[in-house]
Amino acid sequence: MSITEVSAAADELFARYPALRTLPAADLASLLRPQGRLQVPGGGELFAEHSPCLGFPLLLEGTIKVVKSAPNGREMLLYRVEPGGSCIITSSCLLGSSPYSARGVAETPVTLRMLPTPAFDRLLGECPPFRGFVFQLFAERIAALMQRIEEIAFQRLDQRLARLLLGRSTPIRSTHQALAEELGSVREIVSRLLKSFADQGLVALGREQITLLDRERLQGLADAER
Amino acid sequence: MSITEVSAAADELFARYPALRTLPAADLASLLRPQGRLQVPGGGELFAEHSPCLGFPLLLEGTIKVVKSAPNGREMLLYRVEPGGSCIITSSCLLGSSPYSARGVAETPVTLRMLPTPAFDRLLGECPPFRGFVFQLFAERIAALMQRIEEIAFQRLDQRLARLLLGRSTPIRSTHQALAEELGSVREIVSRLLKSFADQGLVALGREQITLLDRERLQGLADAER
DNA sequence: CCGGCTATGTGACCCAGGTTACATACGCGC
DNA sequence: GCGCGTATGTAACCTGGGTCACATAGCCGG
Numbered sequence: 209m210s211i212t213e214v215s216a217a218a219d220e221l222f223a224r225y226p227a228l229r230t231l232p233a234a235d236l237a238s239l240l241r242p243q244g245r246l247q248v249p250g251g252g253e254l255f256a257e258h259s260p261c262l263g264f265p266l267l268l269e270g271t272i273k274v275v276k277s278a279p280n281g282r283e284m285l286l287y288r289v290e291p292g293g294s295c296i297i298t299s300s301c302l303l304g305s306s307p308y309s310a311r312g313v314a315e316t317p318v319t320l321r322m323l324p325t326p327a328f329d330r331l332l333g334e335c336p337p338f339r340g341f342v343f344q345l346f347a348e349r350i351a352a353l354m355q356r357i358e359e360i361a362f363q364r365l366d367q368r369l370a371r372l373l374l375g376r377s378t379p380i381r382s383t384h385q386a387l388a389e390e391l392g393s394v395r396e397i398v399s400r401l402l403k404s405f406a407d408q409g410l411v412a413l414g415r416e417q418i419t420l421l422d423r424e425r426l427q428g429l430a431d432a433e434r
Numbered sequence: 435m436s437i438t439e440v441s442a443a444a445d446e447l448f449a450r451y452p453a454l455r456t457l458p459a460a461d462l463a464s465l466l467r468p469q470g471r472l473q474v475p476g477g478g479e480l481f482a483e484h485s486p487c488l489g490f491p492l493l494l495e496g497t498i499k500v501v502k503s504a505p506n507g508r509e510m511l512l513y514r515v516e517p518g519g520s521c522i523i524t525s526s527c528l529l530g531s532s533p534y535s536a537r538g539v540a541e542t543p544v545t546l547r548m549l550p551t552p553a554f555d556r557l558l559g560e561c562p563p564f565r566g567f568v569f570q571l572f573a574e575r576i577a578a579l580m581q582r583i584e585e586i587a588f589q590r591l592d593q594r595l596a597r598l599l600l601g602r603s604t605p606i607r608s609t610h611q612a613l614a615e616e617l618g619s620v621r622e623i624v625s626r627l628l629k630s631f632a633d634q635g636l637v638a639l640g641r642e643q644i645t646l647l648d649r650e651r652l653q654g655l656a657d658a659e660r
Numbered sequence: 661c662c663g664g665c666t667a668t669g670t671g672a673c674c675c676a677g678g679t680t681a682c683a684t685a686c687g688c689g690c
Numbered sequence: 691g692c693g694c695g696t697a698t699g700t701a702a703c704c705t706g707g708g709t710c711a712c713a714t715a716g717c718c719g720g
Binding site: 384400402403413416 | 700
Binding site for chain 2: 278282309343353356358361
């Protein structure tokens with residue numbers, strides 16, 4: 209591996225994970241090994257429920273969704289991992305040494321580096337910025353999960369759908385099925401609700417495409433108390 | 435403070451939090467200050483949603499429930515904290531320096547010591563067992579929260595109620611209202627379901643008391659797919 | 661033993677959302 | 691421009707669970 213290759217790999221990593229700049233040289237070298245750079249095609253499964261986990265993934269490109277699947281085939285998005293974040297559930301099972309309790313799926317083609325468990329453990333001890341980074345992730349994730357419970361338990365599906373739409377850049381390219389899975393519901397209901405949004409002039413619908421026409425009122429719907 | 439007082443306080447703490455045995459003497463001394471031992475009566479609020487948080491609570495006696503409240507007055511238990519555990523949400527906001535995103539209520543009279551934020555930060559850095567302990571708590575809590583989302587999203591209320599009952603020691607002393615809050619539902623529904631359990635001979639009902647008669651079938655109900 | 665408080669029982673009703681079962685409709689490859 | 695696979699519309703129907711409005715029933719203090 210040439211100097212420039214190493215440097216490019218380091219740049220790529222640091223751009224996403226500034227906390228790793230302070231990594232000891234030895235760890236950094238092993239982390240930057242070309243073989244350590246993994247690619248997973250879109251739709252590929254990164255980890256399954258109940259499987260053990262092998263390291264701490266550092267996501268460089270793409271997004272991962274972490275979902276719970278119901279026996280009858282329904283799915284529910286728990287959260288999404290973006291580059292620079294981490295599938296904290298992984299750290300969770302690294303630390304708790306329990307197997308995964310959810311499934312991870314590549315939403316888009318994904319590039320990542322896997323930080324092996326021993327290095328992860330050592331870094332937590334020796335590298336304060338890294339530790340802070342991981343703690344921060346934990347904290348955010350816990351808050352997000354609690355938020356999610358509140359939404360699921362207390363909000364109607366139309367409100368949650370409205371919020372989901374507002375959180376994306378318009379026009380939204382997605383199938384109703386995909387939205388349903390994100391919400392833990394089924395396609396028909398999402399179609400029905402979207403139709404009613406369209407009837408009210410809030411959105412315009414097309415094949416795999418939803419255009420937001422009236423963010424204002426959509427927001428009102430999302431915020432409505434029950 | 436006499437030697438024996440300190441020693442008793444230390445014993446009390448270590449019994450619940452073995453990880454603190456390795457605490458530097460100075461930290462330990464400040465933690466064991468008699469004024470640091472707080473009591474909160476049953477029903478008292480330990481922290482409110484959106485309030486900032488002041489330290490890392492070490493629970494010595496009693497249990498705390500952490501809940502989300504809906505605008506219409508319904509509540510939903512997120513999790514419970516037992517002695518030796520910690521309200522990890524607190525650490526979450528200590529670390530993420532964001533305010534609380536839920537409410538904490540003493541279920542029983544509670545005794546705790548508050549570890550001030552600066553000491554908490556320092557311990558995380560300097561005291562590996564403490565760090566491991568905190569990480570472990572995080573990991574468990576995240577797994578539990580994900581589990582909870584799955585239950586709420588995919589399981590019927592009767593199943594969740596059955597599981598709730600099975601998780602308690604019989605006879606269960608609790609009002610239907612309290613069970614409802616734990617499940618994020620309302621009293622009438624819980625009464626209705628309990629009645630139907632009673633009709634099937636699964637439980638016997640009395641005022642503030644539920645006796646499990648047939649754990650076997652109750653378990654079957656809890657495990658049923660859909 | 662009476663009055664009032666808290667916990668429960670219960671029925672009528674309603675609504676969100678899931679299920680089933682098709683009918684299109686769109687877009688792409690050939 | 692035909693045919694097929696995928697995405698969507700949609701109607702009828704069902705059910706779980708929430709809401710409302712009361713009726714009781716234990717329980718405790720005076």
